Amino acid sequence: MASEQNGGISRLVAGLGWFSVGLGLTEMIAPGTLARIIGLPDRGKNRAWTRFYGAREVAAGIGILSQSKPAPWLWARVAGDALDLASLGKTLANDESNRWKAGLATAAVAGVTALDILAAKALNEAAENDGAVVEDVRVVRTIIIDRPPEEVYSYWRNFENLPRFMKHLESVRSIGEHQSHWVIRAPGGKRIEWNAELEHDETNRRIVWRSLPGSDIDHAGWVQFERAPGDRGTLVKVEVNYTPPGGVIGSTLAKLFGQTPGLLIQENLRTLKQLLETGEIAKSDASIHEGMHPAQPEPESVVL
Amino acid sequence: MKANCWMGKRDVRVETVPDPKILNPRDAIVKITSTAICGSDLHLYNGYIPSMESGDILGHEFMGEVVEVGSGVKNLQKGDRVVVPFAIACGDCFMCKRQLYSVCENSNPNAWMQERLWGHGGAGLFGYSHMCGGYAGGQAEYARVPFADVGPIKVPESLTDDQVLFLSDIFPTGYMGADLCNIQPGDTIAVWGCGPVGQLAIASARMLGAERVIAIDRFPYRLNMAKEKAGADTVLNYEHEDVRDALKEMTGGRGPDACIDAVGMEAHAPGAAFLYDRAKQAAMLETDRPIALRQAILACRNGGTVSVIGVYGGFIDKFPMGSVMNRSLTIKAGQTHMQKYMRPLLERIERGDIDPSFIITHRLPLEQAPQGFETFLHKQQDCMKVVLKPAA
Numbered sequence: 208m209a210s211e212q213n214g215g216i217s218r219l220v221a222g223l224g225w226f227s228v229g230l231g232l233t234e235m236i237a238p239g240t241l242a243r244i245i246g247l248p249d250r251g252k253n254r255a256w257t258r259f260y261g262a263r264e265v266a267a268g269i270g271i272l273s274q275s276k277p278a279p280w281l282w283a284r285v286a287g288d289a290l291d292l293a294s295l296g297k298t299l300a301n302d303e304s305n306r307w308k309a310g311l312a313t314a315a316v317a318g319v320t321a322l323d324i325l326a327a328k329a330l331n332e333a334a335e336n337d338g339a340v341v342e343d344v345r346v347v348r349t350i351i352i353d354r355p356p357e358e359v360y361s362y363w364r365n366f367e368n369l370p371r372f373m374k375h376l377e378s379v380r381s382i383g384e385h386q387s388h389w390v391i392r393a394p395g396g397k398r399i400e401w402n403a404e405l406e407h408d409e410t411n412r413r414i415v416w417r418s419l420p421g422s423d424i425d426h427a428g429w430v431q432f433e434r435a436p437g438d439r440g441t442l443v444k445v446e447v448n449y450t451p452p453g454g455v456i457g458s459t460l461a462k463l464f465g466q467t468p469g470l471l472i473q474e475n476l477r478t479l480k481q482l483l484e485t486g487e488i489a490k491s492d493a494s495i496h497e498g499m500h501p502a503q504p505e506p507e508s509v510v511l
Numbered sequence: 512m513k514a515n516c517w518m519g520k521r522d523v524r525v526e527t528v529p530d531p532k533i534l535n536p537r538d539a540i541v542k543i544t545s546t547a548i549c550g551s552d553l554h555l556y557n558g559y560i561p562s563m564e565s566g567d568i569l570g571h572e573f574m575g576e577v578v579e580v581g582s583g584v585k586n587l588q589k590g591d592r593v594v595v596p597f598a599i600a601c602g603d604c605f606m607c608k609r610q611l612y613s614v615c616e617n618s619n620p621n622a623w624m625q626e627r628l629w630g631h632g633g634a635g636l637f638g639y640s641h642m643c644g645g646y647a648g649g650q651a652e653y654a655r656v657p658f659a660d661v662g663p664i665k666v667p668e669s670l671t672d673d674q675v676l677f678l679s680d681i682f683p684t685g686y687m688g689a690d691l692c693n694i695q696p697g698d699t700i701a702v703w704g705c706g707p708v709g710q711l712a713i714a715s716a717r718m719l720g721a722e723r724v725i726a727i728d729r730f731p732y733r734l735n736m737a738k739e740k741a742g743a744d745t746v747l748n749y750e751h752e753d754v755r756d757a758l759k760e761m762t763g764g765r766g767p768d769a770c771i772d773a774v775g776m777e778a779h780a781p782g783a784a785f786l787y788d789r790a791k792q793a794a795m796l797e798t799d800r801p802i803a804l805r806q807a808i809l810a811c812r813n814g815g816t817v818s819v820i821g822v823y824g825g826f827i828d829k830f831p832m833g834s835v836m837n838r839s840l841t842i843k844a845g846q847t848h849m850q851k852y853m854r855p856l857l858e859r860i861e862r863g864d865i866d867p868s869f870i871i872t873h874r875l876p877l878e879q880a881p882q883g884f885e886t887f888l889h890k891q892q893d894c895m896k897v898v899l900k901p902a903a
């Protein structure tokens with residue numbers, strides 16, 4: 208799921224990149240026409256500025272398109288947009304130029320700025336969670352479930368329920384009073400396993416756990432169940448801290464969770480909410496498949 | 512089964528696809544008897560709504576016969592004749608309990624995609640892109656209906672398909688557009704767009720007691736219907752007159768008490784403003800062309816309401832916020848909260864207050880869906896509303 212999401216961002220980024228190249232070329236090749244369209248008097252000085260902006264746009268566009276890590280280039284675009292906004296602002300104040308047209312152009316650039324910031328932020332987020340720099344990762348996510356804390360807590364506390372709403376989790380088995388054995392199944396039949404210890408269990412309020420030495424992933428976490436303000440059910444808050452493992456396990460995990468484990472946890476919470484509020488997990492013709500799939504019913508499965 | 516599939520921009524095809532199956536206890540399967548093409552489908556057809564996949568089954572305005580129910584559906588049985596709402600709602604979440612069904616928190620498995628674009632996600636919709644859930648639509652012989660215990664409404668045999676089909680979307684939508692205006696005795700309501708949604712917004716404003724309804728479009732046959740059938744008092748052709756001037760003139764300079772935008776993201780305008788927005792949209796500088804919306808805001812009287820039922824997808828430019836703020840305007844908007852309106856509107860149809868079938872101009876077999884899209888898009892043969900018949 209995370210990789211799909213990055214796919215969407217990549218398309219947006221690529222779109223912005225090509226847009227930059229296109230706009231930049233226009234600014235360089237036809238500065239007079241562009242100046243007229245945006246309402247600048249078509250004078251030598253303005254042409255020179257427009258050409259300069261054009262060169263900057265093309266550089267930024269090529270930067271965005273050719274980089275494997277386009278985030279800095281996107282921020283360059285944001286800076287460039289701000290420059291455009293500032294000088295268009297000046298145009299607006301300039302009596303000679305056609306204020307109406309300049310107003311329109313300012314608005315257009317502002318629209319692109321919004322997209323730039325969106326893409327740059329999304330990529331920054333992805334980079335923050337990038338396993339390349341081995342730092343401990345901390346993820347916190349929350350959701351409100353319209354059910355009393357007692358009910359949400361007891362559903363969660365019955366660990367056998369967890370695989371129902373945690374994606375990729377195959378099983379959780381109790382192995383003694385405070386310990387359990389967890390198994391994640393990855394594509395190709397690989398398994399990631401660990402034993403966890405229940406460190407703290409406060410009925411209807413909080414569950415704290417930690418992996419035991421020898422686990423495939425070294426991690427700790429807690430989940431908290433709070434009565435939501437206005438008696439609107441339960442505010443569930445989860446925190447997970449882990450050290451991204453290296454080697455085969457690391458790459459398997461990266462495949463499973465993509466670069467944004469936060470999204471996975473958020474989706475797990477959403478699934479829990481669906482189960483407790485509606486009794487089932489919302490499924491569409493497309494969402495039941497891994498990766499993209501057209502919104503069409505599944506073919507009849509072959510009975511062997 | 513046969514289904515009308517989106518294959519790409521301006522390319523839909525009727526293909527043979529697998530039959531739907533029950534996936535969840537609260538599902539039902541409906542054998543479709545009537546299904547319509549909506550102005551919203553044109554936004555998909557023209558490629559303005561992101562997250563479509565080649566092969567997606569289109570259609571969100573449909574009705575038919577229940578042929579299978581899941582174990583969790585107690586209120587429907589095989590053989591029931593039902594109209595299905597386009598927005599899918601669970602009935603159990605915070606939003607549904609407040610009748611804000613189209614922003615249900617549980618029915619969209621891809622809500623995370625919308626969160627990226629809009630900050631928060633809304634309900635799942637039939638046949639309306641992957642960010643709206645990736646649900647197969649109803650321009651098909653059969654459809655799977657999730658949360659079938661909440662959405663579909665049973666309709667009596669005494670009413671024809673044509674009379675009740677539009678309970679699936681555009682009648683509640685037009686009605687909500689008028690309802691959001693909080694119409695008071697003496698009010699003048701202006702409606703931008705005389706497509707099917709605009710027609711039913713005009714008729715609804717009438718039903719809700721508006722003193723005067725003014726309809727705006729550019730197609731004479733649509734303006735005629737607004738006047739002759741939907742009940743508009745005055746029509747304005749924006750190609751022939753300046754809409755804001757005309758509205759001022761008609762209201763003593765004050766402006767309409769409420770303005771309804773039944774146009775949406777693909778608005779058209781004569782002259783340069785249109786080319787400007789069109790170019791920006793093509794270059795992805797803005798996702799939507801808010802020409803009618805800007806005009807509705809500027810035209811509305813001080814302290815009035817702008818009701819936005821035309822669909823917008825993302826970002827718009829040159830939004831006259833100064834006008835909204837300084838003149839105490841209220842903007843209300845939304846995908847229609849279908850489950851709130853279907854029952855009372857069915858009662859209105861039964862009582863004979865209205866017969867929404869007046870908008871139907873074309874009836875085609877499902878196989879001709881691609882022609883239906885072209886005819887509707889290009890307003891050929893005075894096309895207003897196309898109803899497709901899978902059984903034909």
Ligand SMILES: NC(=O)c1ccc[n+]([C@@H]2O[C@H](COP(=O)([O-])OP(=O)(O)OC[C@H]3O[C@@H](n4cnc5c(N)ncnc54)[C@H](O)[C@@H]3O)[C@@H](O)[C@H]2O)c1
Pocket residue numbers: 549550551552553554680681684703704705706707708709727728729730733749773774775776777778779780802803819820821822823845846847
């Ligand atoms: N809120 C909802 O839940 C909901 C439900 C259904 C449809 N919709 C939306 O309602 C809108 C209308 O749907 P429809 O089926 O009637 O579509 P349509 O395309 O048939 O009608 C749109 C009409 O607007 C007119 N128009 C274009 N530019 C205009 C302008 N500047 N001023 C005045 N009129 C203008 C067109 O000529 C056309 O007649 C679409 O955006 C659709 O997506 C919303």
Ligand SMILES: [Zn+2]
Pocket residue numbers: 549550551552571572597680681
């Ligand atoms: Zn519709």
Ligand SMILES: [Zn+2]
Pocket residue numbers: 600601602603604605606607614615616617618
């Ligand atoms: Zn709901």
